[in-house]
Amino acid sequence: MKVILDPQGGICGGVERVIDIVEEELSLLNKDIYVLGDIIHNEREVERLNRAGLKTIDLKSLDGLVSSVFKNSTRILIRAHGEPPETYRELERLGVKVIDGTCPVVTRSQNLAERYSRGGYQVAIVGKHNHPEMIGIIGHTDHRAVVVQYDEDVRRLKPGVPTMVMAQTTISPEQFCKMTGKIEAWVGEVVIRETICKSVVKRSENLRQFAGLVDVLLMVGGHVSSNTRMLHNICLGRNPRSYHVSSPEELDPAWFSDAHLIGVSGSASTPLWLLQEFVDFLENWIKEGRIG
Ligand code: SF4
Numbered sequence: 001m002k003v004i005l006d007p008q009g010g011i012c013g014g015v016e017r018v019i020d021i022v023e024e025e026l027s028l029l030n031k032d033i034y035v036l037g038d039i040i041h042n043e044r045e046v047e048r049l050n051r052a053g054l055k056t057i058d059l060k061s062l063d064g065l066v067s068s069v070f071k072n073s074t075r076i077l078i079r080a081h082g083e084p085p086e087t088y089r090e091l092e093r094l095g096v097k098v099i100d101g102t103c104p105v106v107t108r109s110q111n112l113a114e115r116y117s118r119g120g121y122q123v124a125i126v127g128k129h130n131h132p133e134m135i136g137i138i139g140h141t142d143h144r145a146v147v148v149q150y151d152e153d154v155r156r157l158k159p160g161v162p163t164m165v166m167a168q169t170t171i172s173p174e175q176f177c178k179m180t181g182k183i184e185a186w187v188g189e190v191v192i193r194e195t196i197c198k199s200v201v202k203r204s205e206n207l208r209q210f211a212g213l214v215d216v217l218l219m220v221g222g223h224v225s226s227n228t229r230m231l232h233n234i235c236l237g238r239n240p241r242s243y244h245v246s247s248p249e250e251l252d253p254a255w256f257s258d259a260h261l262i263g264v265s266g267s268a269s270t271p272l273w274l275l276q277e278f279v280d281f282l283e284n285w286i287k288e289g290r291i292g
Helices: 013-028 043-052 059-073 085-094 104-118 132-139 151-156 173-187 198-213 226-238 272-288
Strands: 002-005 033-036 054-057 075-078 097-100 122-126 146-148 163-167 216-220 242-245 261-266
Touching: 002 272, 013 033, 013 043, 013 075, 013 097, 013 104, 033 059, 043 054, 054 059, 059 085, 085 097, 085 132, 104 122, 104 132, 104 163, 122 132, 122 173, 146 151, 151 173, 163 173, 198 226, 198 261, 216 226, 216 272, 226 242, 226 261, 261 272
Parallel strands: 002 261, 033 054, 033 075, 075 097, 122 146, 122 163, 216 242, 216 261
Antiparallel strands: none
16 A cells, blocks of 8 residues: 655645745734734644734724734735735725735736726626635725636526626636636626636646545545635545545544555645655554554
8 A cells, every 4th residue: 555645736836825924924023913804714824824923813803803802913925815905995994914915816916806897897706705715815906806616606697788707716627617708608708717716627637647646535624615625526526535634543444445555645735744644654554553
């Protein structure tokens, strides 16, 4: 029995960038940084960064924090998902130092939505209701954009008006294509801007191949991460012996009976150190004869 690490697995460029920013800021000034919402949808990485001095808060708790303890030197990080313009205005009002970690791919989506909305278009975004990235993008359209997640959402669009359809960066091309067809059937002709992140598309294609190569596949990622769930579904389509796990304690030796090759992969929010932890854990099980 052998364990292999997916060479394409692990954190995406946008999340890696924001983590680098945090680590650099923490090393420059030995004082906590506050981030609005979890920096990454991975409980283990959040815990690691919390220990290093990154504290997770929401916007509502910030007011008291600034006035009572930290005053203007409080550093607030905006995560890769981005924020709506009103968050920036609020942070400016509080006078805190903003560290903007919005992923450049997300910034492009925000700008695109804003441009079309200002140009008089109805903007439809195919993606998940209440996802932080969507909240940020909608804010850039003065809250006019319509989220299309379910079939019934399509009916919230006005038929016969100029419409632009775009995507949440982490949805699958198949989902975007399916929903765009439904929107066109209801609204009429639309402008389609496929704003899915290229690294997500490439990742999905490589993962299909990797899942087909191995007997058992572990998709490592946070249980609240929609990207991990989406990638796990792709794996299941190729290999029914695919499991979504977030920590080695969740592994069951029965999953690996008669397997020769175990593959370990991760989503856009899974750090490499965590994937390596799974590989080491399984190799230990093989050495101890628990599996294999
Ligand atoms: S998945 Fe793509 S859009 Fe999202 S943070 Fe990573 S690089 Fe940016």
